[in-house]
Amino acid sequence: MALTSGRVHTSSEFESELQELRRVLLELGAKVEAMMAKSIDSLIRRDSNIAQTVIESDSEINQLEVDVNELCLQMVALRQPTSVDLRFITTGLKIASDLERVGDLAVNVCERALELNEEPPLKPYIELPRMASASSQMLRESLDSFIKEDVVLARKVIASDDEVDDMNEELFRELLTYMLDNPRNISRATRLTFISKYFERIADHATNIAEAVLFMVEGRNPRRELT
Amino acid sequence: MAADAVTTRLQDEFEATAYHPVESALGSVIEIEDFNFWYDEKQALFNNTLKIQKELVTSLIGPSGCGKSTLLRSFNRMNDLIDGIRRDGTIAIEGTDIHNPRVEVIELRKRLGMVFQKPNPFPMSIFENVVYPLRVDGIRDRRLLEETCERSLRDAALWDEVSDRLQDNALGLSGGQQQRLCIARAIASEPEIILMDEPCSALDPIATARIEDLIAQLKEHFSIVIVTHNMQQAARVSDNTAFMFLGRLIEYGETKKIFMNPMNVRTSDYITGRFG
Numbered sequence: 374m375a376l377t378s379g380r381v382h383t384s385s386e387f388e389s390e391l392q393e394l395r396r397v398l399l400e401l402g403a404k405v406e407a408m409m410a411k412s413i414d415s416l417i418r419r420d421s422n423i424a425q426t427v428i429e430s431d432s433e434i435n436q437l438e439v440d441v442n443e444l445c446l447q448m449v450a451l452r453q454p455t456s457v458d459l460r461f462i463t464t465g466l467k468i469a470s471d472l473e474r475v476g477d478l479a480v481n482v483c484e485r486a487l488e489l490n491e492e493p494p495l496k497p498y499i500e501l502p503r504m505a506s507a508s509s510q511m512l513r514e515s516l517d518s519f520i521k522e523d524v525v526l527a528r529k530v531i532a533s534d535d536e537v538d539d540m541n542e543e544l545f546r547e548l549l550t551y552m553l554d555n556p557r558n559i560s561r562a563t564r565l566t567f568i569s570k571y572f573e574r575i576a577d578h579a580t581n582i583a584e585a586v587l588f589m590v591e592g593r594n595p596r597r598e599l600t
Numbered sequence: 601m602a603a604d605a606v607t608t609r610l611q612d613e614f615e616a617t618a619y620h621p622v623e624s625a626l627g628s629v630i631e632i633e634d635f636n637f638w639y640d641e642k643q644a645l646f647n648n649t650l651k652i653q654k655e656l657v658t659s660l661i662g663p664s665g666c667g668k669s670t671l672l673r674s675f676n677r678m679n680d681l682i683d684g685i686r687r688d689g690t691i692a693i694e695g696t697d698i699h700n701p702r703v704e705v706i707e708l709r710k711r712l713g714m715v716f717q718k719p720n721p722f723p724m725s726i727f728e729n730v731v732y733p734l735r736v737d738g739i740r741d742r743r744l745l746e747e748t749c750e751r752s753l754r755d756a757a758l759w760d761e762v763s764d765r766l767q768d769n770a771l772g773l774s775g776g777q778q779q780r781l782c783i784a785r786a787i788a789s790e791p792e793i794i795l796m797d798e799p800c801s802a803l804d805p806i807a808t809a810r811i812e813d814l815i816a817q818l819k820e821h822f823s824i825v826i827v828t829h830n831m832q833q834a835a836r837v838s839d840n841t842a843f844m845f846l847g848r849l850i851e852y853g854e855t856k857k858i859f860m861n862p863m864n865v866r867t868s869d870y871i872t873g874r875f876g
Contacts, residue, residue: 378865380874387873453832455859456868592861 387452394444394465398472401437402516405472405479408434409512409575412482413505416568417498419490424483434476441469464589468519471578471585475512478571478578485564485571495551495561504540504572507533511579518586530583531595537576544569617649618863620853621840624653629793629823630675635689637670637847639682644670646847647689652793652840657815657824659834659855662844663875668827671844672795675825676712677705694792713786713822717798719778721770721785726753726762729770729781733789748788755821756784757814776807783814787822794818796826800833812837831871835859843867 382388408427415424445466448454454462489495511530518527548562548569587595628651637645645667652658660668673679674691677698691698698708710733721729728735730752731745739745749766753759758780762773770781779799786794796815800808815824815837828834834841835855842852843864851858851867862868869875 378869378874380869383873383875455831455835455871456862458872459860 384452387448387458390444390448390452391458391461394441394448394462397437397441397444398465398468399516399520401434401441401469401472402519404430404434404437405476406509406513406516408476408479409505409509412479412486413502413509415483416486416489416505417502419486419494421487421490424486424490427483428480431476431480434473438469438473441465445469460589460592464519464585467585468582471581475575475578478575481571482568485568489561489564492561495558495565500540500544500547501565501568501572504537504544504569507537507540508572508576508579511537511576512582515579515582515586518583519589522586522590524587524590527583527586527590531580531587534576534580537573541569541573617849618851618853618867619650620857620863621651621653622656622854624656626654628652629654629694630825631690631692631695632671633690633692635671635674635691636687637667637674637679638686640684644847645674648844648847648849650842650849650852652823652825654823655819655821656839657819657826657837658840658842659838660825660827660842660844661829661831661834661870662850663870664829666844667847668842668844669797670847672797672825672827675793675795676709676714678714680705710789711791712793712795713783713789713791715779715782715786715794715796715799718802719775719782721773721778721781723769723771725767726770726773726781727766730784730788732785737789752784752788753781755787755818756780757810757817758784774807776803776810779803779807779811780814783811783818787818791822793823793825796824798827798829801829808833831859843870845870 382391408430411423411427414420415422415427445462448458448462452458511533514526515530517523518530545566548566551558551562584595587593630652632651633649635645635648636643648667648671660672662668670679674687675693675698679685679687687699693708693711696703722732724732727745727749730749731739734745734748750759750763753762758777761777762768762781770778773781779802783794783799800811803811812833815826818824819839826834826838838855840853841855841858843850843858843862843866845866851862851864853863857863858867859871862871
């Protein structure tokens with residue numbers, strides 16, 4: 374249970390800074406989710422134009438991360454936050470950095486998609502869209518768990534990470550057979566392996582976000598429970 | 601909302617104190633049990649129960665009028681000086697009930713040095729200020745007085761600044777120096793406990809940092825209880841923090857946990873500034 378009484382701060386400025394942080398984080402989350410969806414589109418539909426727009430939008434994400442960092446540092450320096458505010462602000466810093474990395478990975482997917490689009494398809498995309506869908510669902514749910522402070526959903530995200538890891542492993546084995554089958558496949562299969570790894574990394578970032586949400590709400594680091 | 605309504609709601613919501621203090625290896629030094637206190641008809645403390653840990657720093661925080669100073673002043677029976685007070689429950693220091701008729705108040709107060717909000721040096725020399733408690737005890741041995749003076753001033757981190765002018769009038773010292781002088785005076789009689797009531801509220805940030813540093817050193821020999829409105833100060837200097845509200849002990853626990861992850865929503869509201 375989150376330790377909030379629903380009361381607002383006596384300092385209205387601090388209150389509006391916290392609201393602003395929440396707003397910027399949601400904007401960042403929404404933009405990164407959209408980037409990810411587009412990167413999958415560009416790959417599956419072999420659409421280089423979409424890929425290009427994703428690559429161009431990355432600077433916006435970087436800027437939003439800088440905004441979050443500045444806002445958080447400012448609050449730490451000027452407001453000396455404690456309790457729920459302290460945990461919200463430190464979680465905000467972590468989530469922003471995870472989201473920025475997801476943005477980078479979406480760009481990486483698009484860069485590989487651009488390269489793949491230059492050549493005929495190696496094979497029909499079946500597993501990759503499944504992985505993409507699983508990792509984007511994890512990302513969406515991790516952000517939902519943040520907004521709703523929902524620890525049940527956050528734990529579900531953490532539990533899903535293994536599935537995506539397994540898919541990555543499976544796909545790697547399959548692509549390996551393509552490479553062994555014909556050296557001409559190596560370049561495309563390697564790129565697809567990269568993409569698979571990117572999605573696996575995105576799922577890891579979603580897991581990080583879910584763990585940060587658990588810390589924010591419960592005040593305990595979930596990784597500490599495992600050690 | 602009327603205070604009575606808040607009080608009623610408080611009783612409904614928080615019957616038990618959230619209790620998670622760090623325990624000292626040396627055990628507790630002050631044990632407060634079911635302590636109630638009234639100024640005439642007005643009840644100021646309600647069933648306060650807690651154990652102050654030995655040779656640790658405990659801070660009492662809470663909004664004005666929450667009873668923290670009343671509780672602090674109950675430890676050395678300073679409240680006895682006020683007319684119309686009433687109390688029940690027990691406060692025991694090292695196992696001795698301080699309200700036991702056989703306890704001499706003067707002797708009790710020697711065991712609990714007190715430092716007040718405003719530095720209150722006496723209009724006499726630095727030397728005489730520090731050794732004042734010994735003079736009151738009738739000690740005349742010059743060497744003992746000098747040794748006590750030096751030791752106390754060193755412990756209060758003031759020796760280096762005043763050792764060459766011990767005969768100067770104490771009122772000539774700066775505010776921060778005066779407060780350290782009062783700490784030196786409080787520890788001259790070698791108490792077990794030091795009570796501090798807002799000791800830094802009249803000091804600038806540098807003088808405050810000195811006192812806070814001093815508190816960290818003093819806890820090697822003394823148990824310290826500090827009342828403060830400055831929550832960052834409570835967070836910095838204390839091992840345990842007690843949060844009081846409307847005379848009740850809402851939460852008493854490890855300072856780190858109180859400020860990062862308090863158990864009671866009212867504690868969280870207060871320390872984050874969402875109060876009222």
